[in-house]
Structures are given as structure tokens and as C-alpha cells.
Amino acid sequence: MIPASFEYYSPTTLKEALDFLSSREDVKILAGGQSLVPLMKLRLAKPRTIVDLSRIPDLNYIREQGSRIVLGSMTTYEQIETSALLQAKCPLLPQTAAVVGDVQVRNQGTIGGSLAHADPAGDMPAAILTLAAEMKAIGPNGERWIRAEDFFVGLLTSALEPDEILTEVRVPALNGAKTAYLKAAQRAAGFAVVGVAVCLRLDQNGSCNNLAIGVTGVGDKVYRAEAVEKILLGKRLDANFIEQAAREVTRGVDVIEDINGSKEYRSHLAGVYTVRAVKAAMQA
Ligand SMILES: Cc1cc2nc3c(=O)[nH]c(=O)nc-3n(C[C@H](O)[C@H](O)[C@H](O)COP(=O)(O)OP(=O)(O)OC[C@H]3O[C@@H](n4cnc5c(N)ncnc54)[C@H](O)[C@@H]3O)c2cc1C
Structure with missing residues (x-):
């Protein structure tokens, strides 16, 4: 269960990460590693290059923004499960995060990784679709917002381009729903x-x-x-x-x-x- 060899990059800015994505071939983004690493160990994925997002600041937050709540893509299931803001204003996300895998998976796995992976049995995608959330992707041509109904394209396939990074998820504050x-x-x-x-x-x-x-x-x-x-x-x-x-x-x-x-x-x-x-x- 040892992955094939790969180059590992750990950029500290989003720009650096985007540059790696567009300048190298066969690159994979690493977030919490809870889907990618098992696939690499099984050699079902053999990326030549890994770009780890974990040292990029400001991708991990849960904030209220007007009538919405925004989450950075590196926010973990555990942070979602225990967020007082989400429990009060968008309880579907904590309800969903609480039943993902086990404690280790919830401590490491991220909302961005879960959505980008687009697992047809993923829990978070069901909640995100139900909430009509929107995802912010940043790529070489700037940023764009993708609606949940357009985001999940097929089996393990999202609407993200290979050189795009999912940076933020925006959900409505539910106010009593x-x-x-x-x-x-x-x-x-x-x-x-x-x-x-x-x-x-x-x-x-x-x-x-x-x-x-x-x-x-x-x-x-x-x-x-x-x-x-x-x-x-x-x-x-x-x-x-x-x-x-x-x-x-x-x-x-x-x-x-x-x-x-x-x-x-x-x-x-x-x-x-x-x-x-x-x-x-x-x-x-
Ligand atoms: C034992 C076990 C049990 C599990 N049980 C469940 C379960 O019950 N329910 C469930 O839903 N899931 C489960 N999972 C999967 C888990 O939810 C993963 O954490 C999640 O699917 C991926 O999130 P991650 O942050 O670990 O992403 P990673 O594994 O790091 O990445 C997953 C994929 O998304 C891409 N990616 C990651 N972040 C970004 C980004 N910001 N922008 C663009 N692309 C990105 C990566 O390149 C990769 O292709 C389980 C996993 C394990 C190992």
C-alpha cells in the first residue's frame, strides 16, 4: 500500500498553487487527503505532482456574510460539525458533517475536497445540492461561481477544471427552515x-x-x-x-x-x- 513516487509542493499562497497547477502536467491538489491518499496507495491514482493546500492561509473559515454563510474550502468536517454559527443558521451542514466516516476522517477531510471529489455516495454533496449552494473556483482566468446544480457533473466528476482551485462555498442562512x-x-x-x-x-x-x-x-x-x-x-x-x-x-x-x-x-x-x-x- 505504498503510492507511486511523486513530486510534492507545499505553496504558501494561492497564486503559487495556481502557477504549479498550470505549469506542470498531471498535477493533483491535496486537501485533507481522505480520498486522494487511499486512491494513491491503491495506485488507482498516480499523479506525478501533488500540490498541498494546507499551508495556504485563509482557506479555512466559516463566516456570516449578509444573508449567507461562507466557508473556506479547507474547512474540515469537524469544524463544520461544531460551528455554533452553522448550527444556528444552517444546521443541515453540521447534521451532515456529523455522520461522515469516523473521527479521523472528520478531523482531516475538508468540504472542498469532498465536493471536488464528487463521490456519488458523498454526504456533503447531498447537503450542498439541497441548500442550492454556490462554489467559488479560481483558475488562470480569474474566479467564477458555480451553482450546486451545475457542479456535480457525473461519477467522481465535478465542474472544476484541472487548473482550478475550489476556494469557497456559499450557503444561505436558513432563518427557521x-x-x-x-x-x-x-x-x-x-x-x-x-x-x-x-x-x-x-x-x-x-x-x-x-x-x-x-x-x-x-x-x-x-x-x-x-x-x-x-x-x-x-x-x-x-x-x-x-x-x-x-x-x-x-x-x-x-x-x-x-x-x-x-x-x-x-x-x-x-x-x-x-x-x-x-x-x-x-x-x-
Ligand atoms: C475511512 C474513510 C471513511 C469515509 N467515510 C465517508 C463517509 O461516510 N461519507 C463521505 O461523504 N465521505 C467519506 N469519506 C471520504 C471523505 O469524506 C473525504 O474526506 C472527502 O471525500 C475528501 O476530502 P479531502 O479534504 O480529504 O480531499 P482530498 O482527499 O485531499 O482530495 C479529494 C479530491 O478533491 C481534489 N481537491 C481537494 N481539494 C480541492 C480544492 N480545494 N480544489 C480543487 N480540487 C480539490 C483533490 O485533488 C482530489 O481529487 C471517507 C474516507 C475514508 C478514508
Whole structure:
């Protein structure tokens, strides 16, 4: 389990890091190393050059900015899980970070790494999609913002270009919206066989006037369960109705099949976890 040899750079400015990315071939960014290093040890990734972001200042923060909260891409799961600001204003992120892997993974793994890796079973991507977050990428041509719905392109593929660095994630302050993230975790590493993130608002009569549901582990990338959202929006959410709607959670999705579950099992589990996550959000 020893990686192939590589050159290691540890720049102290973003500019230096960007210069490395554009001037060398076959370069990989290193953040928390919780996905990249295992892949390198298995020799599924053999980058010639590694650019470590850990010594670049000001990539690790959680700040309020008007009606939004911004997170530096090197912010760890642990920092997200324990952030009083996020717990008060965007609880879906701490709820999600709290169930990623184990303590070691949460201490090292970063929000930027998790999103850039675009694992189809990643927890954070489901929350980010549900929150309609935006990601800031900086590259040789300057900076651009990418909406969550455009960010996750396919299996382990994000919208980032190889010479771009994800520097910031911007989420809305939720001001009273109710949220939950629940997953059926596979036992070995804790990855989601199915994970469902929910963000909803109920009006005074108990009708749902705002709803987003993000699903991970089911398709080749995270997705919004729009069919379920459409059925539930504007309605009072009683148990039977939620169950009926949740049957549509895999509509239009090519459900994956692997050692953790068949298509049928995953589809069933997605329905069950959609019901549970909607109910958990209502009670949050
Ligand atoms: C034992 C174990 C259990 C795990 N369980 C879970 C789990 O339950 N749920 C879950 O969601 N994940 C799980 N993971 C994966 C974990 O969440 C990773 O931390 C995360 O996927 C990657 O974040 P990182 O900071 O470690 O990134 P790295 O591993 O350093 O990088 C990952 C990828 O993103 C790229 N990258 C990193 N940062 C940037 C950036 N700022 N800009 C552009 N590209 C960048 C890298 O080049 C690399 O391709 C687990 C991992 C392990 C080892």
C-alpha cells in the first residue's frame, strides 16, 4: 500500500498553487487527503505532482456574510460539525458533517475536497445540492461561481477544471427552515448506501411552502428528488401522503447496483429514507 513516487509542493499562497497547477502536467491538489491518499496507495491514482493546500492561509473559515454563510474550502468536517454559527443558521451542514466516516476522517477531510471529489455516495454533496449552494473556483482566468446544480457533473466528476482551485462555498442562512440528513451507512467505512438531505418550511397551517430534497448513494451523482418535491409542495405533510410521494424518489434515475445493494434494495431504501428524513426535518 505504498503510492507511486511523486513530486510534492507545499505553496504558501494561492497564486503559487495556481502557477504549479498550470505549469506542470498531471498535477493533483491535496486537501485533507481522505480520498486522494487511499486512491494513491491503491495506485488507482498516480499523479506525478501533488500540490498541498494546507499551508495556504485563509482557506479555512466559516463566516456570516449578509444573508449567507461562507466557508473556506479547507474547512474540515469537524469544524463544520461544531460551528455554533452553522448550527444556528444552517444546521443541515453540521447534521451532515456529523455522520461522515469516523473521527479521523472528520478531523482531516475538508468540504472542498469532498465536493471536488464528487463521490456519488458523498454526504456533503447531498447537503450542498439541497441548500442550492454556490462554489467559488479560481483558475488562470480569474474566479467564477458555480451553482450546486451545475457542479456535480457525473461519477467522481465535478465542474472544476484541472487548473482550478475550489476556494469557497456559499450557503444561505436558513432563518427557521427545518433540516435533516439521514443515511443508511455501509458498515465498513460509513459511506451512504443511501443518504437523504431535506430542507423545508411549513406555513402556519402546516402546509409545506418550501422544500428541497437531495439524494446520494443512489445514482452516479447526487440529485434533487424533484418528483417528490413537486408532490409535497403546497400540501399538508401527513404520514400517508409523505409515504406515497416518497415512492417517486428514484423517478428518472438510473439506480446503481453494487456489493452494498441491488437496484431494488437501493430504490426501496431511498423511499424509506426519504420518508424518515422529511419527518425528521418536520420535527427539527
Ligand atoms: C475511512 C474513510 C471513511 C469515509 N467515510 C465517508 C463517509 O461516510 N461519507 C463521505 O461523504 N465521505 C467519506 N469519506 C471520504 C471523505 O469524506 C473525504 O474526506 C472527502 O471525500 C475528501 O476530502 P479531502 O479534504 O480529504 O480531499 P482530498 O482527499 O485531499 O482530495 C479529494 C479530491 O478533491 C481534489 N481537491 C481537494 N481539494 C480541492 C480544492 N480545494 N480544489 C480543487 N480540487 C480539490 C483533490 O485533488 C482530489 O481529487 C471517507 C474516507 C475514508 C478514508
